[in-house]
């Protein structure tokens with residue numbers, strides 16, 4: 147049977163099964179690790195993008211607040227200058243009022259412009275004369291300017307306008323007389339709604355918020371107004387103008403960014419909740435995990451199917467191997483049977499003849515002698531007659547056992563030549579050596595004293611004819627025939643001479 151008869155790949159790769167298992171496990175694990183890494187990376191990217199977007203938003207809204215307040219402040223500066231230079235005489239007020247009305251019309255964020263004297267009395271306003279009766283000395287900004295010589299703009303917490311009820315952020319400046327004493331206040335009321343309208347257009351999700359606050363923590367605008375308090379501006383690091391960080395608040399993680407205004411003591415804060423920032427990422431991650439789990443399941447199913455196939459192939463391979471071994475064993479058995487004598491287990495005549503030819507050639511090449519012993523059981527017919535055929539068979543086995551002891555060299559071979567006749571071929575042995583071996587065999591059998599009632603000696607004996615030669619140029623077949631004939635002739639002489647003896651062939655036979 148050819149070597150590659152069964153499954154060549156499996157035959158040559160015994161590690162295929164564990165390698166396939168390892169591959170499936172490794173591939174599944176790598177797939178899982180890769181997707182987890184990708185999902186984690188995507189999460190970090192989302193958070194970075196959200197942080198960057200919220201920083202940009204805080205910066206843009208700070209700029210917007212700065213521009214809005216700067217516009218109001220510029221108007222206030224103009225108003226203050228007119229009142230301080232031109233004075234507060236009633237005849238000057240109509241012109242100032244028109245100036246105020248024009249500015250309010252030009253700037254949509256301005257709800258009104260107001261001017262009060264040092265007593266808190268109404269000088270003029272963008273409303274005209276409607277508010278003459280209002281006393282503003284109770285307003286916080288009025289008290290502050292009256293008590294502080296500071297000429298900077300002052301921004302107050304939001305309050306409802308007295309005429310419209312609309313919530314406004316009062317932006318105010320102090321008026322001084324020629325000697326630098328308090329001489330009244332000018333007020334620009336900036337609409338809270340103006341900021342809220344802008345903030346409403348921005349996407350800060352459900353739990354996010356935007357606030358514009360004074361540095362002391364006072365919230366001016368907040369979108370959505372209903373949002374929980376969140377971080378207050380007075381808790382921000384005072385040395386930094388901008389920044390971003392994450393905070394845990396009421397079990398919710400928020401991403402904060404803030405930016406302080408350059409000219410005014412205000413800060414814009416934007417807040418996004420991490421859950422909302424990561425909402426889309428969560429959906430995508432879940433989908434990716436589902437896809438990868440499906441892939442891993444498919445990979446494992448395919449792997450198991452492959453393993454199943456490989457196992458099947460291995461079993462087939464094993465069965466074929468067993469069949470092959472069995473056939474080889476049977477062939478050996480047959481070969482043995484073809485070369486072996488069934489009764490004695492010695493080489494049969496066919497085997498002996500083949501071996502004789504080989505040994506003759508070898509002896510000729512090696513220039514060595516080759517000896518042959520021909521053995522015959524004495525009076526075996528009588529033995530058979532006396533002890534029966536099976537007793538005769540048993541006797542032949544005993545003789546074979548003794549003869550086998552004469553095989554000492556690799557080239558030696560004991561064989562049953564036929565009937566009760568045996569041969570022993572002795573390699574590299576001359577006549578005298580062969581005679582010694584023959585005598586030893588004869589004596590050994592004699593010493594066993596196998597009972598032979600029909601023999602005059604009372605025991606079983608053998609006669610042995612011996613011949614040895616140096617094979618010359620003859621063909622192997624001729625040398626073999628010579629050896630057999632001469633040994634046989636010597637055996638004949640041994641029988642004729644009275645049996646139970648060894649006779650070495652001599653030319654006169």
Ligand SMILES: Nc1nc2c(ncn2[C@@H]2O[C@H](COP(=O)(O)OP(=O)(O)OP(=O)(O)O)[C@@H](O)[C@H]2O)c(=O)[nH]1
Nearest residue numbers: 522523524525526527528530535536538539565566
């Ligand atoms: N039991 C048994 N007997 C066998 C076997 N082969 C041959 N024989 C017997 O061996 C006997 C051989 O006898 P003979 O050739 O007359 O020679 P012998 O009786 O041994 O007498 P000598 O050779 O002159 O001593 C025959 O009776 C055969 O039947 C065998 O395999 N088993």
